[in-house]
Amino acid sequence: MTPEDPSGPVRHSRRDFLRLGAALGGLSLLGRLPAGLAQEAVDLPFANGHRPLVSYPQKRPLMLLTSRPVQLETPFHVFNDGILTPNDAFFVRWHLARVPTQVDARSFRVRVHGRVKRRLSLSLHDLQRDFEPVELIAVNQCSGNSRGFFMPRVPGGQWGNGAMGNARWKGVRLRDVLQRAGLEPNAVQVRLNGLDRGVMEVTPDFIKALDLDVALGPDVLLAYEMNGEPLPLLNGFPLRLVVPGWYATYWVKMLDDIEVINHEDQNFWMKTAYRIPATPSGGVEPGQKDFPTVPINRMTVRSFITSLADGAVVRAGQPVVVRGIAFDGGFGIRRVRFSSDGGRRWEDATLGRDYGNYSFRPWEVRFTPQAGRDYTLQCQAENQRGETQPASGPWNPGGYLRNAIETVRVRAV
Numbered sequence: 001m002t003p004e005d006p007s008g009p010v011r012h013s014r015r016d017f018l019r020l021g022a023a024l025g026g027l028s029l030l031g032r033l034p035a036g037l038a039q040e041a042v043d044l045p046f047a048n049g050h051r052p053l054v055s056y057p058q059k060r061p062l063m064l065l066t067s068r069p070v071q072l073e074t075p076f077h078v079f080n081d082g083i084l085t086p087n088d089a090f091f092v093r094w095h096l097a098r099v100p101t102q103v104d105a106r107s108f109r110v111r112v113h114g115r116v117k118r119r120l121s122l123s124l125h126d127l128q129r130d131f132e133p134v135e136l137i138a139v140n141q142c143s144g145n146s147r148g149f150f151m152p153r154v155p156g157g158q159w160g161n162g163a164m165g166n167a168r169w170k171g172v173r174l175r176d177v178l179q180r181a182g183l184e185p186n187a188v189q190v191r192l193n194g195l196d197r198g199v200m201e202v203t204p205d206f207i208k209a210l211d212l213d214v215a216l217g218p219d220v221l222l223a224y225e226m227n228g229e230p231l232p233l234l235n236g237f238p239l240r241l242v243v244p245g246w247y248a249t250y251w252v253k254m255l256d257d258i259e260v261i262n263h264e265d266q267n268f269w270m271k272t273a274y275r276i277p278a279t280p281s282g283g284v285e286p287g288q289k290d291f292p293t294v295p296i297n298r299m300t301v302r303s304f305i306t307s308l309a310d311g312a313v314v315r316a317g318q319p320v321v322v323r324g325i326a327f328d329g330g331f332g333i334r335r336v337r338f339s340s341d342g343g344r345r346w347e348d349a350t351l352g353r354d355y356g357n358y359s360f361r362p363w364e365v366r367f368t369p370q371a372g373r374d375y376t377l378q379c380q381a382e383n384q385r386g387e388t389q390p391a392s393g394p395w396n397p398g399g400y401l402r403n404a405i406e407t408v409r410v411r412a413v
């Protein structure tokens, strides 16, 4: 079967040659402000939180954090529309400004080399033909999601809560590909690199590494589909790593290079960036220095109310359905509690359908407000291991791991 065969796994011509610049008449990755749309910006509730809504290729207007590199946040109301985050609303984060504006899926190859018995160079077609396809739903969340809420404030991208998304990923297991290559006995880590580059040669290339026990996990995928479509270019077309339960920093996009190494990777993005305090909570006292750190890894337990925004007005005297989502680092959510009085009394919310341990878990609860009163709504999730959300913190200088109980204030009339 050739890639041209319409019955074969490569079906869409769009997949064969995704060219974004052309979609906007050669504008390449320049964003465009929505023309005459009602809402043109979102103001996040912290200093410097003004975010214009800007359209990029394959994306609806999203909240612009930076344009070089492109960083776009998902407006939070999108998480109330459905349990899967649509591709055109999915957040975007790149570290390096030189992201290809087009990738030819036919000539694209991912190389496997280093401490392996056989070097491989695999096309998308090879991946789809020679390996078992796997599909799973998983949350991709930036390590710095919600960093803007850190108190005291920390440097780094000032994200609200929208640097996350939940998608159905389809691809092949990294494990199966590595097995085909054959690991040498001295293999220690797997390094992952994509097509993006820095503007200057001195900028460290974005490279991540996973210990073998993680890389060989059954759910770590080389994904070529997101929600049943080829990945949007900005989300890593044509191939990205999916590490369910782990922060998105490991989900390397436009992945074209897999190297098995016999030592612990020393590159900037592993040794200096994306490290968390080696404390049980991942937190330290603000201002603390010289503490030991480890590479960031699994996500903390989080939950959000999605159906009501802070400051909303609700109808008094009748039940209000409050909806939300919860997720964790891959063990699964077993409970969500809800409070309408700022955490004094709690009741169990009803969990919705289970889409697997890596997915958003929907939940809902009813409460009947009284006229003229203000309510402080909160939710707190617990995972299968009994891990839960703290009232505040953890705090760390990277602005990582935030999982404090979130608050939505509403007024009943």
Ligand SMILES: Nc1nc2c(c(=O)[nH]1)N[C@H]1C(S)=C(S)[C@@H](COP(=O)(O)O)O[C@H]1N2
Pocket (backbone or CB within 6 Å): 090, 091, 092, 093, 094, 095, 096, 140, 141, 142, 143, 193, 194, 195, 196, 206, 234, 235, 236, 248, 249, 250, 251, 252, 253, 254, 255
């Ligand atoms: N090649 C490449 N992959 C990357 C990055 C990058 O800069 N380059 N950033 C990582 C980080 S930190 C995040 S948060 C996610 C963002 O994924 P998304 O843009 O699909 O939402 O991509 C990850 N994969």
Ligand SMILES: [Mo]
Pocket (backbone or CB within 6 Å): 093, 141, 142, 143, 144, 248, 249
């Ligand atoms: Mo990130």
